[in-house]
Amino acid sequence: MSGFLFVVPPLVGHINPTVGVAAELAARGHRVAWTCADPALVRRLAGPDAAVLPCAGPVPAARPPELRGPEALKYLWEAYLLPLADAMAPGVRAAVGEFRPDTVVVDQQAFAGALVAERLGLPWATSATTSAELTGAYDGIPKVADWLRARLSELRARIGDPAGDTDPRFSPHLLLAFSSPELAGPSAARGDHIHYVGPSIADRPAAPGFPWQWLDPGRAKVLVTLGTANADVGGRFLAECVNALRARTDRVQAVVADPGGTLPASGDDKDVLVLPSVPQLPLLERVDAVVCHAGHNTVCEALWHGVPLVVAPIRDDQPVVAAQVVDAGAGVRVRFGRVTAARLGPALDAVLHEPAHRAAAGRVRAAFRAAGGAPAAAVHLERLAADARPEESR
Known part of the structure; x- marks a missing residue:
């Protein structure tokens, strides 16, 4: 049995794909917990019995509706994603200390999870709830790509291992993409540690009364x-x-x-x-x-x-x-x-x-x-946890 800690932002679209994966891991006998700035949201989506360790984090704010393109992206990072990472980091460290996971599963926009896991020497997997950044979306806009790298470097200096160099959006251990090449296209990133598992579709609680x-x-x-x-x-x-x-x-x-x-x-x-x-x-x-x-x-x-x-x-x-x-x-x-x-x-x-x-x-x-969805993602996570375990305990 292994322990898996899911680190997610308080955003429905980023929690939903991991709900089925967490349920699959739990059904296989593993320990599963979450850390999020909005525990109530996780429990609403994953079920009232979900184990959620709280951490701080800003509430997503409405962006100026006129913002589009690079300006909208810059606003998202400066006004939300980077402050979210700074605020989450102490709570993620505390959650790791309390839950003692074997593997950390980090949403691609929850940068604190990746940087904390790396600093503590824990294996971590990326949960890519969109394939956009796996297709070189910013390759044609080098100024945007350079700006993003600079902001992540500054964030690493604040909450991560200053000697590290891994991009917290892309785990070198395991990257789970909830899509498939048939949709993501021929330019989608490939590698032995990148697995396109397709959507993770799980039953969700729905309010009764639809006619x-x-x-x-x-x-x-x-x-x-x-x-x-x-x-x-x-x-x-x-x-x-x-x-x-x-x-x-x-x-x-x-x-x-x-x-x-x-x-x-x-x-x-x-x-x-x-x-x-x-x-x-x-x-x-x-x-x-x-x-x-x-x-x-x-x-x-x-x-x-x-x-x-x-x-x-x-x-x-x-x-x-x-x-x-x-x-x-x-x-x-x-x-x-x-x-x-x-x-x-x-x-x-x-x-x-x-x-x-x-x-x-x-x-x-x-x-x-055919990609396998949540069960396939759970298998890849089990392998990551097993590979990271000391040989004498396998």
């Missing part, structure tokens, strides 16, 4: 979602989606996630159902297309079910993920900031009615399912 009887078996179904972190910028986009969908209600029915409450309540509307949150995984078993922001989790969960997408990336890794969807043939890209119902409508028609997109989504689905 499943509302779904019309005679019409195609479309799910519209911008994830949990974009409520502040999505009002206009969601309204244009609704307009495009209402022009097609003779053949299409839509469910729209609107956590920010930007749209009128749907009431007894039989064509467009607007809710603050939706049971996404069960819905994906029933829908024919997804309109989203190209968030990695939503994209991978849709393609896990073979559902083609209309992607409208907003910032961060989303343009990279959107390009992966289009390059794989599994969807159509539209411009988030300039989309209109007139432009969105043909994109919807394409993914709903052109067989090539559904066929491509089916190919990615098959690749995802």
